[in-house]
Amino acid sequence: MSDDPLARFDFLTGSLGYSLRLTQVRMYNLFFEMIGDLGLTPARVTALSLIATGDDMNQAKLARSLDIAGPSALKIVDALEAAGLICRLDVQGDRRRYVLALTATGRAKLEQLRVRMAEYEDRIAAGLSPAEREQLIGLLNRTALPG
Amino acid sequence: MSDDPLARFDFLTGSLGYSLRLTQVRMYNLFFEMIGDLGLTPARVTALSLIATGDDMNQAKLARSLDIAGPSALKIVDALEAAGLICRLDVQGDRRRYVLALTATGRAKLEQLRVRMAEYEDRIAAGLSPAEREQLIGLLNRTALPG
């Protein structure tokens, strides 16, 4: 690249990790620009989607799905419940547990989100062809794999 | 995909935003697994690299480069100084400012980091060919662009 001896300490140029981080920050900013008015964070949208589509979702399962600790999942559940989007339902035969379910407000919010998330996805992929978008997702899914 | 009417609320499958977020979390975990023993966070490595390679780096410039607020940059600078990796040098002719410079300890740490960061970059791209790695960086740099 350069004869500059300082270039040996440039960990950023051409770094996959740095590119990924910058892209994620841009994406995060665009999320709040485009969807912030709906009052949800990316993590809460993810949780809401999991509650809507998963069956028999509870807090422990949510924590495992999101790969976060129990108390962190609790905060998300509390926030979604306080916003009136979900409710805790008692479970017959196990009084420790409850099932997370959408409220009518939650379903309406998801209808809004369905449109806005699609616009958001189109926006972040605006510079890519449909083929490139699929290619990018495929490459990402093969990056930084554990094991 | 599916006839399941709930699939309309699955914002995660095939989502570029979600793939990007998951990949970044995996990457973050691998960073601490592989480099965590050096006692630096990704943000501090970035800052250290900028201080090492940028000329006449100061706190305001660092804040702009990292796209964070002044007090946030201050905390990073304080942490790097407390770790003995950088020092604040007075500037002739402007007593408001100082220049951030590496200490001998900081240079030694950067030599360690140079090797470890290379290993880390290889590790996160282990599932990709060199061509795919370049392709991924190129696609990321065209994703979620502002404007």
Next chain:
DNA sequence: TATTGTTATACTCTATAACTATA
């Protein structure tokens, strides 16, 4: 007036540890 750096403060997200109720 504008800029550099600082302090004070607060909010969010995350985590661990200890607790309760129940199984």
Next chain:
DNA sequence: TATAGTTATAGAGTATAACAATA
């Protein structure tokens, strides 16, 4: 003993607002 959920607490990271010193 083990599990689901909760509470308390703490730490990291971020932000805004107000300030001092200097230009």
